[in-house]
Amino acid sequence: MNSPAVRPRYGGPIIDAHVLLGQEEYLRLDAAELLHRMDAAGVERAVARPMGSGLVVHNRQGNDSLLQAGDRIHALVTANPWSGAAGLDELDRCHDLGAVGLFLHPARQGFMPTETIVQPLIERAAEYRWPVMFHTGTYVFSDILAVTEVAREFPETTFIAGFAGFADMWFELPGAIAEVPNLRLETAMIWGEAVHGVVTASGADRVLFASGEPRNRYAVALAMLARFDFTDDQLQAMLAGNARKVYGLP
Numbered sequence: 001m002n003s004p005a006v007r008p009r010y011g012g013p014i015i016d017a018h019v020l021l022g023q024e025e026y027l028r029l030d031a032a033e034l035l036h037r038m039d040a041a042g043v044e045r046a047v048a049r050p051m052g053s054g055l056v057v058h059n060r061q062g063n064d065s066l067l068q069a070g071d072r073i074h075a076l077v078t079a080n081p082w083s084g085a086a087g088l089d090e091l092d093r094c095h096d097l098g099a100v101g102l103f104l105h106p107a108r109q110g111f112m113p114t115e116t117i118v119q120p121l122i123e124r125a126a127e128y129r130w131p132v133m134f135h136t137g138t139y140v141f142s143d144i145l146a147v148t149e150v151a152r153e154f155p156e157t158t159f160i161a162g163f164a165g166f167a168d169m170w171f172e173l174p175g176a177i178a179e180v181p182n183l184r185l186e187t188a189m190i191w192g193e194a195v196h197g198v199v200t201a202s203g204a205d206r207v208l209f210a211s212g213e214p215r216n217r218y219a220v221a222l223a224m225l226a227r228f229d230f231t232d233d234q235l236q237a238m239l240a241g242n243a244r245k246v247y248g249l250p
Contacts, residue, residue, distance in 0.1 A: 008235050015047070017047050017208035037213055049075075049076040049133070059080060107142050113134060131247065136164065199230065199234060
């Protein structure tokens, strides 16, 4: 059973910008269990992406698990870049069903962020005004600096560093965030001092709260933010406002 979540000094709603649904090795989470964990932690909404085979091979199945998860769980869908035109068709289908963004995992899906094979998916996301979250931190496929270069090529699209470069590339984040205005980070796996440093240097609007459930836990992710003397405005932005804006949530 999860320990009760320790909330920061903040009484407003919380939106989780990155959770994982599906099954992958020792990780397992379905929509019903996620809603239970959200309720226990006082989380209003969550944005979920697939894991396991739903991420790598069976994209339609993985995406449907998000799209059918209920009103409080929003779909950060995926398509393997190697699927070509079928991947674009899948994004079109998911857009029509209410998806809110695109998730890409270079290490799992087998591509480099700067390869041309991924550009059609990003271009389609840009058409839909979706944010694009890349998994970052797995050397060398998910290099934050490579994601930074992609973000420079698409300045009108918001990019999110998923898992914030954990564990190999997190130290590149403060400089990347400072230099590329359309790059954000989410807090699921990053050290608190790094989040504090980014907020101090670049502003709270560059950070989205995320738990990374089930890879991480709400109790840990919320307690990390509670360690710092963030202002009410900063907490509101990180815990809810930024996610509403980036994902276009109600």
